[in-house]
Amino acid sequence: MKKPELLAPAGDLERLKIALLYGADAVYLGGALFGLRANATNFTIEEIEEGVQFAHQFHKKVYVTVNIVLHNKEIAHLIEYLKKLDQIGVDAIIISDPSVLTLAREHTKLEIHLSTQQSTLNHQAVAFWKKQGVTRIVLGREVTKEEIQTIIENVDIEIECFTHGAMCASYSGRCVLSNFLTERDANRGGCSQICRWDFQLLDQTGEEIHGEKNFTFCSKDLSMLPVLKQMMELDITSFKIEGRMRSIYYIASVVDIYRRTIDEIWNNPDSYAYNMAYEKTLRRCANRDSVVQFFSGVFDHTCNYYNNREEISNQDFLGLVHTYENEIATIEQRNHFKIGDEVEFFGPGMEPFSMKIKEMEDEAGNPLEVARHAQQIVRFKTEKPLKPFAMMRIKIPVDKPANL
Amino acid sequence: MKILLKPNSINMIKNLENYYDGILLGVNNLAVNVPFTVSLEDLSHLIPYFKEKKKDIFIALNKNMHEEDLILLEQTMAFLESYQVTGICYYDIAVVSIKEEKRYQPPLVWAQEHLTTNYVTCNFWRQFGATFTLVSGEITVREILEIAKHTENQLLVPIFGYLPMFMSKRHLIKNYTEEFRLTTTNGIHFMKKQEKKYPIIDHECGTEVYSAEPLIGLREYLEFQNQQIAYGLIDSFLLEEDLMKQVLEIFKTVNSTNIEEKEMEIKALIPNGSPHFYHRETIYKVK
Numbered sequence: 001m002k003k004p005e006l007l008a009p010a011g012d013l014e015r016l017k018i019a020l021l022y023g024a025d026a027v028y029l030g031g032a033l034f035g036l037r038a039n040a041t042n043f044t045i046e047e048i049e050e051g052v053q054f055a056h057q058f059h060k061k062v063y064v065t066v067n068i069v070l071h072n073k074e075i076a077h078l079i080e081y082l083k084k085l086d087q088i089g090v091d092a093i094i095i096s097d098p099s100v101l102t103l104a105r106e107h108t109k110l111e112i113h114l115s116t117q118q119s120t121l122n123h124q125a126v127a128f129w130k131k132q133g134v135t136r137i138v139l140g141r142e143v144t145k146e147e148i149q150t151i152i153e154n155v156d157i158e159i160e161c162f163t164h165g166a167m168c169a170s171y172s173g174r175c176v177l178s179n180f181l182t183e184r185d186a187n188r189g190g191c192s193q194i195c196r197w198d199f200q201l202l203d204q205t206g207e208e209i210h211g212e213k214n215f216t217f218c219s220k221d222l223s224m225l226p227v228l229k230q231m232m233e234l235d236i237t238s239f240k241i242e243g244r245m246r247s248i249y250y251i252a253s254v255v256d257i258y259r260r261t262i263d264e265i266w267n268n269p270d271s272y273a274y275n276m277a278y279e280k281t282l283r284r285c286a287n288r289d290s291v292v293q294f295f296s297g298v299f300d301h302t303c304n305y306y307n308n309r310e311e312i313s314n315q316d317f318l319g320l321v322h323t324y325e326n327e328i329a330t331i332e333q334r335n336h337f338k339i340g341d342e343v344e345f346f347g348p349g350m351e352p353f354s355m356k357i358k359e360m361e362d363e364a365g366n367p368l369e370v371a372r373h374a375q376q377i378v379r380f381k382t383e384k385p386l387k388p389f390a391m392m393r394i395k396i397p398v399d400k401p402a403n404l
Numbered sequence: 405m406k407i408l409l410k411p412n413s414i415n416m417i418k419n420l421e422n423y424y425d426g427i428l429l430g431v432n433n434l435a436v437n438v439p440f441t442v443s444l445e446d447l448s449h450l451i452p453y454f455k456e457k458k459k460d461i462f463i464a465l466n467k468n469m470h471e472e473d474l475i476l477l478e479q480t481m482a483f484l485e486s487y488q489v490t491g492i493c494y495y496d497i498a499v500v501s502i503k504e505e506k507r508y509q510p511p512l513v514w515a516q517e518h519l520t521t522n523y524v525t526c527n528f529w530r531q532f533g534a535t536f537t538l539v540s541g542e543i544t545v546r547e548i549l550e551i552a553k554h555t556e557n558q559l560l561v562p563i564f565g566y567l568p569m570f571m572s573k574r575h576l577i578k579n580y581t582e583e584f585r586l587t588t589t590n591g592i593h594f595m596k597k598q599e600k601k602y603p604i605i606d607h608e609c610g611t612e613v614y615s616a617e618p619l620i621g622l623r624e625y626l627e628f629q630n631q632q633i634a635y636g637l638i639d640s641f642l643l644e645e646d647l648m649k650q651v652l653e654i655f656k657t658v659n660s661t662n663i664e665e666k667e668m669e670i671k672a673l674i675p676n677g678s679p680h681f682y683h684r685e686t687i688y689k690v691k
Binding site for chain 1: 468469470471473474495496497498500501502504516517518519521522523524525528529542543547550551554567569570571572573574575576577578579580581582583584585586588589591592593594595596597601602604610613615616680681684686687
């Protein structure tokens with residue numbers, strides 16, 4: 001068994017730092033152009049450079065997505081961008097359009113990973129890309145455990161698999177619902193997630209077929225936590241978490257849980273036991289149900305999310321620790337909390353602990369009953385030390401059922 | 405510019421043979437986004453028939469291929485090697501890999517639908533035997549002509565018919581009916597939103613969804629002819645044979661002096677036709 005890389009999304013510099021501090025071995029991010037999340041904050045070249053320097057000081061990696069499907073007019077700008085990425089020292093680019101492969105090979109020495117957008121699902125396709133100099137393949141999300149095994153047995157190349165996060169309803173790259181219904185190009189970063197809309201379903205005669213909830217393509221999110229040990233036994237190189245547009249709380253929570261689980265399996269493979277508390281934490285920080293799906297060969301109705309778009313907004317995240325001095329934590333409020341609340345702290349390199357807030361004060365030192373304002377700075381004594389970037393959340397009840 | 409037809413039945417192939425220059429057929433279990441598929445047995449009769457009629461023959465093997473599909477794919481490509489078809493349409497790169505490995509002759513058609521959008525990539529795939537490109541239905545006429553200018557690949561351009569929008573391995577109609585214990589028939593359904601109905605089919609390969617309106621590119625067909633684009637692709641999905649005959653007749657007889665009249669004729673036949681993305685670009689950055 002090889003220890004996999006834990007690869008996390010970085011929507012901006014803050015999320016990049018959070019992901020790496022909470023235990024990711026590498027991050028992937030998009031620049032202002034050429035990425036499939038055109039409406040995310042994304043990174044300027046200067047920010048990419050800062051992110052790379054931050055990551056490299058911890059011997060961690062940064063991959064940049066250049067994974068849109070190019071139109072003719074975009075090609076000219078691409079060469080300059082690729083050269084800059086090469087100069088900065090990014091560890092790899094993630095591409096889907098082979099024109100990027102051609103230009104990267106002609107003008108740079110960048111390492112090339114192939115995006116899930118190319119929907120690589122079999123060893124013949126993997127073998128082809130290896131011959132073109134691609135060093136890693138992000139497999140399509142429709143592969144089963146047996147298919148991954150066959151691919152790895154047949155082709156000696158790095159394999160990356162999605163492990164957690166949102167799922168497309170279609171084969172990646174094979175959906176332009178967004179183009180037709182909203183004129184936003186799904187393959188150039190403008191996807192408007194039509195797959196999550198409701199539709200009326202009509203049969204051939206025009207009669208509506210209607211259940212308790214509306215017809216939709218919306219799929220549940222992916223969570224491979226229950227099968228992570230099986231994934232590690234396959235020798236997959238990298239476990240990818242989806243979610244460049246997710247919050248820092250989501251990133252921190254998900255990375256933290258997967259880091260702990262990978263390390264537990266790696267350190268004690270024979271005595272590893274699945275941790276339901278981890279699963280509960282993951283369920284609470286998501287806004288949709290999550291299941292294993294194709295890996296286990298399952299893609300039936302249990303993988304669809306028929307909830308009339310009633311996605312639950314998470315209110316668990318309460319604050320971000322800025323500093324800790326003389327037993328006092330300085331915290332930036334991210335959701336309403338007050339004296340008497342039972343809260344939990346978690347963060348990089350620490351065991352989570354919970355406590356009740358007994359007293360607190362505002363930035364000016366005035367006593368405070370309630371932290372009600374967004375990003376308000378408050379201070380209070382905590383029962384254990386904290387590091388910067390640790391987070392505070394509602395204490396998750398042990399005996400309550402999972403959120404979703 | 406040759407007319408390439410995607411027929412929806414064996415009868416249509418034979419009854420409309422005077423109206424097309426080439427045919428595009430999908431093979432059972434290996435093709436998607438085609439109106440119907442045929443077996444290798446069918447092809448063993450049809451290919452000689454087409455050759456006798458001097459028709460170009462394109463075969464679609466354009467499904468996303470899983471490991472379990474590879475044996476059938478290899479067998480099918482070996483079969484096609486012995487028949488020397490005009491071109492094989494692929495989506496999955498396994499087709500390219502197998503062609504290279506076995507040194508098969510028939511040229512490939514780069515047919516990755518929504519990904520076939522620029523000339524650099526056309527030329528990339530040309531190195532591996534894809535000397536044809538089936539261009540995306542979501543790029544403009546200007547972009548298509550620019551591709552034509554910068555590649556030696558022969559282009560297949562959609563000019564008429566419902567356009568594919570979505571392909572999933574999931575069985576989305578079956579999943580819905582199972583979840584809520586509903587019953588429905590097999591075959592084509594429709595998803596309705598804001599008064600538009602999008603055809604949706606759930607079959608053994610997964611779920612396909614199509615545009616609410618058929619593409620009509622009659623005027624653009626003349627422009628493509630002038631620029632010597634190789635093939636105009638006409639798709640008969642969801643359309644009756646008699647209607648297709650009239651549509652094909654219009655494309656066959658249109659020229660620069662009767663274009664207005666022909667446009668009115670085709671609009672009378674297909675009132676909900678649309679030029680789709682021929683003259684409008686999509687956006688992708690809204691903030």
